Every structure is written in structure tokens, then in C-alpha cells.
Amino acid sequence: MRDEPAEISCELVARILDEHWGFRAAEVVFAPVGFGSQHWIASQEDGPRWFVTADQGGGRAVGNAMRTAKELADRAYEFVVAPLPARDGRLVQEGLPGWVFAVLPYLHGWSTPDGPWEDAAERVQIARVLGRLHAAPAPESLQRWDFAIPNRDELMVAFEELDQPWSGGPYAEPARLRLAGAREYVHSRLAQYDVLVREVEAFDDPWVVTHGEAHSANVVRTADGMRLVDWGTARLAPRERDLTGIHDGSADVLAAYQSAAGPVSPRAAALELFNAWWPLGEIASYVQLFRRPHVESEDSKESWRELTVYLPG
Structure with a gap:
């Protein structure tokens, strides 16, 4: 923050x-x-x-x-x-x-300001790390992930109230107008997500220990190797929850992952599901934020910037 x-x-x-x-x-x-x-x-x-x-x-x-x-x-x-x-x-x-x-x-090291893995060699390194994590026995305290999109109910309420001004703060009206313009897009993405949920729920592959946000900004490069921080989203979940951020079709990345995880490959439907889940959750969360009382601040500016990334203008 x-x-x-x-x-x-x-x-x-x-x-x-x-x-x-x-x-x-x-x-x-x-x-x-x-x-x-x-x-x-x-x-x-x-x-x-x-x-x-x-x-x-x-x-x-x-x-x-x-x-x-x-x-x-x-x-x-x-x-x-x-x-x-x-x-x-x-x-x-x-x-x-x-x-x-x-x-x-x-930790004495460095990280990146943003999440994408842009360096091919680092992508291979983190694939190996995630392979080891996914092969780990699940800790007793690990919670199970569910398919719910955070704040989805509040997003549905926001859709019902697009015909009246929002007055929570400086980004309330811009958020309302942005959501109104993207109404069909969001509804179609939600419908697509629900179809993917039914498909992925039918898979019989075991769920694994996942970090949940294993992006580049959550990895500190130290003299002793990569260190994964921010474990607040760790859950027992399909492996693709972590793999969406590193899967690029590269044989080197897949080989590095399989060297630790075993002979398993990411499933297209599950990759697509998690690629849909994240932006939908971000849209719902930021819409909820701007419908509530808020002020002009560095956090609200960053939240508005993020919303415009995920919600077409």
C-alpha cells in the first residue's frame, strides 16, 4: 500500500x-x-x-x-x-x-515492481521452484481454494445501480461510467467463467499446494537464490492457479516444472479459468472500493489505474 x-x-x-x-x-x-x-x-x-x-x-x-x-x-x-x-x-x-x-x-536482494515474468531464464527458475512446491505434501493449516469470484455479489448489485450517480468519492462516477460501458463484456466473461468452472470441477487431477500470486514482484532474488514472499493467498488448488503466470508454451519452462513436479502438464481449460478469475476478481474488488466512501490518495490513484487495465474503456 x-x-x-x-x-x-x-x-x-x-x-x-x-x-x-x-x-x-x-x-x-x-x-x-x-x-x-x-x-x-x-x-x-x-x-x-x-x-x-x-x-x-x-x-x-x-x-x-x-x-x-x-x-x-x-x-x-x-x-x-x-x-x-x-x-x-x-x-x-x-x-x-x-x-x-x-x-x-x-531479505537482502531485489525484486521487480510489476508481476510479469519477462526474463526467459528466470521463468525457468521459477518453474522449477513451483514444481517443488506443487509436489510438497499439503500442510495441515492449508485452506482449500474455491471457485468463487471475490465480491461477485456486490458487482451484481453495482450493475443494478448503474442508472443513478455514485457518490462515494472522486472515482465513484468514473467507475460507474466505465462499468456501464463494459457491461456486456463483463457479463460475457462471467458466463464464460461459469462454464469453465463446471469443466475444471470435473477433472480428477489432485489439487496441490499453491502460492496464489507467484508473480515476479513477489520473488526476491538473493545471493542464495529465489525467495517467494507474501504467502497470504496460499491455498490447496489446481496447479494452474500458479502456472498461468509462467506458462508460455516453452519446452524449457515445462521441462523445468516437470523435473520437480513429475510428468504433469497444465490443462488448457484450467489455465483459461485462472486467466479469467483474476481480472474478474480485480474488477469486482475495485468497483466495490469506489462505491464506498474514499478520498483522493496514492492508493486510490493506483486502484483506478488497475481498474482501467482490467475494464475496457
Whole structure:
């Protein structure tokens, strides 16, 4: 997120680190990275650094995802960046009402600002990593993915209210007009998605451990190799949930994936399903956001930019 939450100061983050983890931070700075969670970088003088995350709501889901990452890391899947346990052994703590915090090791490396895998050699590397992940036994805490498109019901309500102005904030009316112009497009994509769901549900291939957002921006390149961060969306799901971002028909990518996952290949219908699921979920989420009260901010600007990417003008 680009906008620092008013209710969480750097001083509060330092107190939470001290109280729950026993980490004495000499400095805490807000990190305007990612989208969804809030982040800070905490450090000691000439000592360790930590990456702190906070999520509003969904504490149980966040806890399950963190336990999944920790179990995978404990099984020597070195590409998994897992949270550090607090003093009481828990991986997440409620730092203030409605907010849960987790602390991860700070990685020295680099990532990309956007998600697409543009480098062919890196695409092969991440295919091998995902192959190992998909071959892993499922952790007990891993939740099962479902086919529902987030905020779909709210999107249907928005369609019913296109004939009256929206007044949630500066992007409310632009969002209404954009959605009105793309009404047929979105309805046809939803209908196509529902057909694909019925087809993929009939497959008998076992579901696997998936990261959910294994794009380039969620991979830190370190001296010791690729490290996958942001495990909040980890779910038991069809393998294509992760493969849509790397599958390009390349024999090298498929061979790298199969070297760890075994003799399995992505299925066209499942690839198509996940290629439809993501933009539909983004459209529904951003429409819901702009129908609610909002203000002009860096986050709302970025949300509007994303909506215009997924929703034809």
C-alpha cells in the first residue's frame, strides 16, 4: 500500500515488536510496497532488520497462511519466506483491534515492481521452484481454494445501480461510467467463467499446494537464490492457479516444472479459468472500493489505474 495508515504509527510498530517479539528496534520506517497489506522495515543499530506486515481483518486466514509458510520452511523448502514466531510461539499477533501483525526476516536482494515474468531464464527458475512446491505434501493449516469470484455479489448489485450517480468519492462516477460501458463484456466473461468452472470441477487431477500470486514482484532474488514472499493467498488448488503466470508454451519452462513436479502438464481449460478469475476478481474488488466512501490518495490513484487495465474503456 502507498498510503500509511493513520491508526498505525512507526512508534506503535516498535512497541508491538518489543512487546510480542522481544525485538528492540532503533528505527522503524513505513514501506510503501505491495497492495493489500501494510508494511514497515524495522532495524537495530548494526544489527538485524525485520519486515513487519499488518492486515486489517481476516486474522484467522492470515494465521493459517503464516502457519502454512512456516511448516513449508521447516520442511527445508528454502524458497519459502516464513514468519518469525513471537515470544508465545504464535506467528501473528493482534497489535490493535481489527489488525493482525506478523514479522518476517528482512531479505537482502531485489525484486521487480510489476508481476510479469519477462526474463526467459528466470521463468525457468521459477518453474522449477513451483514444481517443488506443487509436489510438497499439503500442510495441515492449508485452506482449500474455491471457485468463487471475490465480491461477485456486490458487482451484481453495482450493475443494478448503474442508472443513478455514485457518490462515494472522486472515482465513484468514473467507475460507474466505465462499468456501464463494459457491461456486456463483463457479463460475457462471467458466463464464460461459469462454464469453465463446471469443466475444471470435473477433472480428477489432485489439487496441490499453491502460492496464489507467484508473480515476479513477489520473488526476491538473493545471493542464495529465489525467495517467494507474501504467502497470504496460499491455498490447496489446481496447479494452474500458479502456472498461468509462467506458462508460455516453452519446452524449457515445462521441462523445468516437470523435473520437480513429475510428468504433469497444465490443462488448457484450467489455465483459461485462472486467466479469467483474476481480472474478474480485480474488477469486482475495485468497483466495490469506489462505491464506498474514499478520498483522493496514492492508493486510490493506483486502484483506478488497475481498474482501467482490467475494464475496457
